[in-house]
Amino acid sequence: MAWIRSAGLRGVRDVVEELGGDADTLATRAGLPRPALDSDELLIRDTAVATMLELAARTLNCPDLGLRVALRQDLDLLGPLAIAVRNSRSIGEALDCTDKYLFVHARSLSVELVADPRNVRGVVGYRYGYPPGITAPPQSIDMGLLFLHRTLVQLNGGQYGLRGVELPHQAVGPMTRYEELFGAHVTAGCAAAVLRVPRSLSSRPIADSDLTARYLALSYLEQHQENAELTVTTRTRGLVRQSLGTGRLDVEATATLLAMSARSLQRHLAGEGSTYGAILDDVRRERAGVLLTETRLPLAQIAAAVGLDDQATFSRYARRWWSATAREIRQRATTPL
Structure with missing residues (x-):
């Protein structure tokens, strides 16, 4: 297991407190820093996230806790990856992008296209989870697999023809609950967590995709992959350079690409002795x-x-x-000495 952004805990506090639990106490018992429940930006152990979900489900006698949390989450928790995914040209391109860059959100998770486990013609599978040999607890898998399903519904603009769901564990809640949320037959105790989908799903276009937004997000993801230790100021400057003249020059859009809130971005920049306005002005002057x-x-x-x-x-x-x-600046540059 490895590191994951604390955005993966979105919705946990709300679900726990609705059930009458003490989210902060459970987080402490699970080995999580308390701010992780309310921030998207911390790097935390995925084992601690899994422990938090299992502990909360057991303590609150809520076997479908992972499923409930997934209902509180949306694609935006993936930060810049969400922008690239939402603005892909097709669902297949979006899922390929997810598989390539999911490391930004969670180092070891993947979404992989596989053959249909049941060998049905015209059907393929999307396998969610960790590499073979690494087993994740049920609540984590339930949460992630339902999140993937809901993302596909969103990208498709409605139900996408899910043929079936395979769980790598025994159902921890009523099977009717799983089938109600997925809208398809669910089989427990399988080899892997898989959504069985029509082969044609990958070629379906995504409505209203913005290729410029996708390019900017992918540029950031590539930079993040190669230069994970760059300061926030340096990363912000790079994004502003890339987006200059595209109509996307505002602190909110830049913060989203950096997987943080606008307020957090301003706070990080202030801590490094800069501001968003100063960076934007400097990049404009340079260009x-x-x-x-x-x-x-x-x-x-x-x-x-x-x-x-x-x-x-x-x-x-x-x-x-x-x-x-x-005009004077241009004339000086072109006037012979």
């Missing part, structure tokens, strides 16, 4: 200077390229940045 001195683009186009409304606004920024107009 505008290059476009002014190394291209012949019209000033209105440069304004758009750095995320400013119009040429007049660009002119005001130029005077503040360089104490000169944009």
